[in-house]
Amino acid sequence: MLDNLDLLTLAPVLNVQLLLDGLFIGGIFVLAAYGLALVWGVMNVKNLAQGEYVIMGGYFAWHLGTYGIHPILSLPLVFAIMFAFGWVVYLLVIKWVISRDLFTSLLATFGIALIVQQGLNLAYGPEVRTANSGFGTNVLFGGLVTIADIKIVSFGLCILLAASVIVFMKTSRMGQAIRATAQDARAAKIMGIDTERVYAFTYSLNAAICGAAGVLVSMIWVIQPFYGVPHSIRAFVIVTAAGLGNIPGVIVAGLGLGVAEQYSGFVLGAEFQQATALILLVLVLIWRQIQLAQHRQVVQ
Amino acid sequence: MTSDNTLPRSGTLADQGAGGRAAGRRIAVNADNTPWYVYLLLAVFAVGAPFVFPAYTTQIAFLWLMILFALTWDIAGGQMGYNSLGNIFFFGAGMYISAIVQIGLFTDVGAYTSARGGEQLVQDHGDYFYGLVLGTAAAAVGCVVLALLLGRIVFGLRGPYFAIGTLGIALSARELAGTWAWIGGGSGIAMPVYPGQPHEKSVVFYIALFTLAALTFAFLRWLYATRFGLAVNAIRDDEEKAEAMGIHTLRHKQVAWAVAAFFLGMSGAIFGNMTGFVEPLEVAFPTVTFGIFMVVMALLGGKGTLWGPVIGATLFHVVKEVTWTYLLGWQWVALGLLIVVNVVFFQEGIMGWMQRRWPERFGITVDERLSTGGDAGREGTP
């Protein structure tokens, strides 16, 4: 572990590599986390199938790739397919969950996650896949730092996607309806907003955002039917840390988590990489609880 | 946006979904009035099974384990309204604690594990059972301590945060156990070999698991009928009010979890020896299999009841054993569907449904005078 820290001080440019890798990956985490914050905040559904939607999007991109469609071009298509899929899941399951107990949505979406995982496994087999973007790689600092072009492109797409969703939420009628429903569903209903439709739209939008994130994952990383769980956990870490409705917080936490994972993988060893997200999750929860306890004392 | 203090306090579905019905049944169930011959029949089945159906010994032993899982999950999940997704942590922790004790009594643990199964503990019956009993006891004590310590942290969390926090603990435990070379890391630990004949081993572990499940049931049957049981129910129904009534909620929550940890830890110790090979990802902390099964079984049977988890576990295990192996590959889809249907459309579980269907059989009498007055409108809802 100390050797690894030494290595960082001896060759400081490695920090650049770790930081960039972390940020590029973190951008994708932000997308999935933003989707989660949306469904959690608007309809109080804790979607444990978040990571599975990501992987599902990735597989669709890979699948379209086998027909010769470039993964980037398949992005809008996957977005649309996942939106429709989200709508179907909403009608079949989520619709009945919204008004229910908090635990219900966790377990119900966990059930969905299992079905999606195994469905993908049956459809595409358990091999690890990666969609080929055919882009080159930039070499910096005499080969010590390499940045694949696709990572830069995917980061750009992340920003574009996130920005358009934010603009959509701010300006469009549906976006306004969603925000109104999040603030007070009853009042929104009284004002003539079809909250049913708002919920369906929100859930589908989340599935679509995750699917788009999945397309990026399939290009810059690897996908496999059972790789969804870490993505779900990350989304929960980020949203729990940032708090609902705090978009800048989600962005910072997402990018930060990406970087933290890279550094822990480097310094502590890759076997700690996944433990990092989990330990951060537990720490964030403890921290929140301390905050809460203080709040309670004030009330008392 | 939703913040913690506006969330409903506890996760009782029955209360929100079904109004007063749940309140009535609770106390009726707490005082268990199952007739003696049900217990007798069960005992006869349990004792006779390994002799009458020797080929099924291990499968029925698994049934007792599943019942134990569902019962212990229900202590916090059903009776107290704290839905944990991480109870499997105690199963794995118990398994590792007992493995360390059983090996540490006779040889150096680090050397044993670094040999990666190269070294073997050959013991006679005396040494083996000495190690097993001590290891199981250590697992029980260790898990209680862990539950009390972790309870202080996680029981400040409410609703979904509690579920996610406990899930986080179970998942980090499996990652961290894999990085700890002293306990074998990802390669795991080969447990001491049972010294006797194969069928004898099956029967020994069958008896161990049955005894443990029976003890768990008997203890919970007693516990739910005590003041403690009522206090725990009060926490589920309204934690703030329970606190205002003078119940030390944190202590009750910790103790309830520690009870679950006590039995789960011992079951882990026994299971580790039964399998003979302890490994973090799939054997000790199988979070998405056993860890979720225990929740599903309790929900299926009806959570917050004494018999619900037993019925749910029996049904789940039997159906799973019959169908699972024929579904090659589709079994997980089936499990996912079962969870969704169970949670979304049949949340009251079998016991809950029966109580609603035939309340009089459960000793719940509807007081006509009261039900026609006051908030009668609510009572009409199924």
Place this chain on the structure above:
Amino acid sequence: MTYCFESVRASKSNLSRTLTGFVLAGATAGLIAGGPASAKVEGDTIILGSANSLTGKYSSNGVDTQNGYDLAIKTINEMGGVTIDGKQYKLAVKYYDDESTPARTAQLLERLIEQDGVQYILGPYSSPTTIAAAPVVEKYKVPMVEAEGASRALFNKGYKYTFAVLSTSEQYLASAVALAAEVAEKNGKQPSEVRVAMVFENDAFSQDVRAGVVEDMEKFGMQVILDDKMPSDLSDISATLTKVKALKPDLLVISGHNKGAVTAARQMKELQVEVPMVAMTHCEGAKVIDQFGAAADGYLCPTQWAETLSYSDKYFGSAADYDKLFKESFEGYSTVPYQAAQASAAVLVWKEAFEKANSLDTEKVRDAIAATDMETFYGPIKFSEAGNNIAKPMVLRQIQNGEYNVVAPSKYASHELVWPREAMY
């Protein structure tokens, strides 16, 4: 709240009837659960049993294994099956899915033996599951011929009923280490100057491979400069590879089943890791050539078997014939993974043992297996006392221009080693 709290007067009989009904129904159902136990021989078919990984983390290799078993069964049956005491029998396999979990493997084997009456076991896929399976077959004194568990932990316990047709895990990368020493000497360096970086999955198999590599390195006095483990889902090792780039080792060894191999190949391509010698297990299973093309060039891949080797038998013909037959029988394989070949070889061992024992008695068949000494398309098979195959060597292939060519040991080598590795990123 109008259900009255005081009105708890249990109507005992009704409640009890309901509960008793449940308990009895559950119990009865539990007993008929497994269905009637079938005999080990049904009519003229001998039933072999296997709990294989069809879901979970080993499922891709598990499917290769099952294909291997099925192909051999089909071939043997088409050639007339097994002749015992003048009677012809067909072979069939009863499969269960162990979900890649050792505990489930043990449980299902018990079920195969006790409830289904199976007396002849084919191994599961992977070392951890085989480690769980071995004590079970030992316990019931039922022979198991396994093809996919290479961990040393299987062969130092004195098991009498477990036989492995494959070479053990410490041999996987031994020739890669020897080759690195050879190359160093050729370049006028001492083998002890060779600096090695190791990246291994954190499971029983890969850690065993690692132990073998460490032992071999100690023989040459080589230096370990990096010893990392992969994260448990094997999805990202870029931080480790960044270290590799900075440390510039002479030899990089990687082992992490199919998933680890894909992740490593993908991220080495992306990070443009330039190490003169890279040895990696499971290249074929991970289909690295198909997926990464020229970027995979130069990898050294240990294999239990190669279709270019000159082995042959009367069932499949030569290794090349097997390769052809396999590709015709199953879709989606451009290279036949050795996992499939050794699975087929395990079935051949069963067939010859049945005929040599000329009996269905498990003890006699076990003795016949122990005395196996045969040539197969997969290589010679002869078991040691411990049950591992001591007759067949591991070979090391290098990916050269998109082809797997055997480069070591020199006895089998068809091509020269390309050193330093020149990958086209």
